[in-house]
Amino acid sequence: MSTFLGQISEIPGISVDRFNGANLESSAFFLSHCHSDHMKGLDSSFFRHLIESDKYLYCSPISKAFLMGIIFGLPEDRIREIELSIPKIIRYTVLEGEASVVTSLTVSTSPTGHCPGSVMFIFTKDEKSILYSGDFRINPKDLPKLNPLNHKIDGKNQAKKFNTIYLDTTFLSLDFLSFPSRLESCEVICDAVRKWLDSNSKNVVIIECSALYGSEHLFMEMFRLLNLKIHVKDKIYSNYMRISELAKCITLDGRDSRIHACTFKWFGQKNLTCRSDVNYENILTIVPSVLRWKGKNTSCVSEYDTRNTQRLYVCYSAHSSYEELRAFVDYFKPDKIVPCVCPSESTTEFHQLLSELMSYQMKLDVSDQVSESFNLEPPFKRVFKKPFVSKYFADDDNENDEL
Ligand SMILES: [Zn+2]
Ligand SMILES: [Zn+2]
Structure with missing residues (x-):
């Protein structure tokens, strides 16, 4: 169950998978997939806000088709599709002091194997490159095959370097070490x-x-x-x-x-x-x-x-196991991880496992005589407000029996 609050701190002005509260100040919105814990605030008043403020929501063509089916009278022109693997330049505004300044970023998407239409977002702006994983289940062997996540070097795919990965940590626990494919x-x-x-x-x-x-x-x-x-x-x-x-x-x-x-x-x-x-x-x-x-x-x-x-x-799981998460992080070796699913009570085990995911960085830091080796965001608070779509698009893997 996603606990991510929506804003990408490295790129002010955009929000992902959360559409209420402070996110309404953002000017470009991204939806990774249609499950209720990623759609909080996504209702008809949010779309009125998009029309009134001339803003857009970006998602995959399949997610758009789902949205059109569940929200009556949706303004179709406010939802822009991003085709898989095709980088798209997005113009949006950001506040600089009192002034609104028009700026742009490049976004591309990669499939996540979680549900129909689910995508990861790769945001590139200035020198920064951010991966928002969304919910995902990808066999680590397939990572080099996913072009948006790799550079071609001498005809071979090699992992892109990300400053931050916003990670689906649903099963970051030794209780879920590995799953059958x-x-x-x-x-x-x-x-x-x-x-x-x-x-x-x-x-x-x-x-x-x-x-x-x-x-x-x-x-x-x-x-x-x-x-x-x-x-x-x-x-x-x-x-x-x-x-x-x-x-x-x-x-x-x-x-x-x-x-x-x-x-x-x-x-x-x-x-x-x-x-x-x-x-x-x-x-x-x-x-x-x-x-x-x-x-x-x-x-x-x-x-x-x-x-x-x-x-x-x-x-049967549509989220990565602990070992798959380790392999994922180890493939990309990002500078920083932000967990998008945090336990309701922040546990020592969870933070220990997060630190271990970054163990490659620890080795670097040790050689550099740096004592603070981890760069992890504090856990986000769980929000228990019921989203309006909860009974339609809950995520199966959470086995949410309240539905
Ligand atoms: Zn039947
Ligand atoms: Zn999901």
């Missing part, structure tokens, strides 16, 4: 689905998602591996239909499908509401989850409920 998790899910469906023609599967949105990658992989459409909840169907890669994987007709993501976990529902012809003994419920694996060995990707063999838990 999402493909591994999806294959385990699909194997279980295949076996269950093949064993009886009346059998169906429920995918129990803890939030309304957040399982899109899983649905797309399941469709690719099983060639079966997934019955999704009515209220998300029209939004999914805006995205062609997702539209082909889903259906609105429960009778049409043997895989159902249409049930609501928080009602404790065990049967299908879309079909009355399916008995409980014909339902296998699969629960993609990370928190169940907290502190456990994740080489065991799935486990059945000890009291119910029709309930299968599968370790």
Whole structure:
């Protein structure tokens, strides 16, 4: 759950993933992806503010499509799309003393593997280069393949140098050392689905998602591996239909499908509401989850409920594990890290792990006889105000049961 307050201290005048309070003084806004903890303040009054002050919101084309679906009457011309990997120059104003001065920065985006349309932002201004990771899950082996994050030197990609990385520290904890890749998790899910469906023609599967949105990658992989459409909840169907890669994987007709993501976990529902012809003994419920694996060995990707063999838990994460975060930071070796997800109570372990992420810098500092080796921002305060979109776009991986 993002606790980042929005302003990028190195580049005054811009705000990312937070659209209320002091951020309204910014003059260019960026949205990394459509999950509620990154959309605080993003409501119709914010868009009125954009119109009145002649400001813009920048995001990926897919995030724009999502936004147009969830906020009625949105002024489309106030949302500007940034295409992946194509640097864009953005002009905005910044206050210098009493005067507003027009200035510019370059921004490019890179995919984050978190949810459809999710991007990282690379901001370049003057001599400064800042990476805002947003929520991400990237196999460290793929980092050299992501052009916006690399320089081409002698035909080979090499990590760009960033002054600061604003980092998704959701699982910066020794309790979440490593996760199976999402493909591994999806294959385990699909194997279980295949076996269950093949064993009886009346059998169906429920995918129990803890939030309304957040399982899109899983649905797309399941469709690719099983060639079966997934019955999704009515209220998300029209939004999914805006995205062609997702539209082909889903259906609105429960009778049409043997895989159902249409049930609501928080009602404790065990049967299908879309079909009355399916008995409980014909339902296998699969629960993609990370928190169940907290502190456990994740080489065991799935486990059945000890009291119910029709309930299968599968370790599945759309955020990086501790080891992936280490590899990410070690690849770029930034001068500074700002954690974007801080525990509600600032723990010693969290700060120790943050320091360890920067251990390459410590080595440098030791040789330079510098005693203050870490350059970490203080943790941000959690804000518990409920965002207006919370029940629509909560992030699945947070297993936010209040939805
Ligand atoms: Zn259904
Ligand atoms: Zn997210």
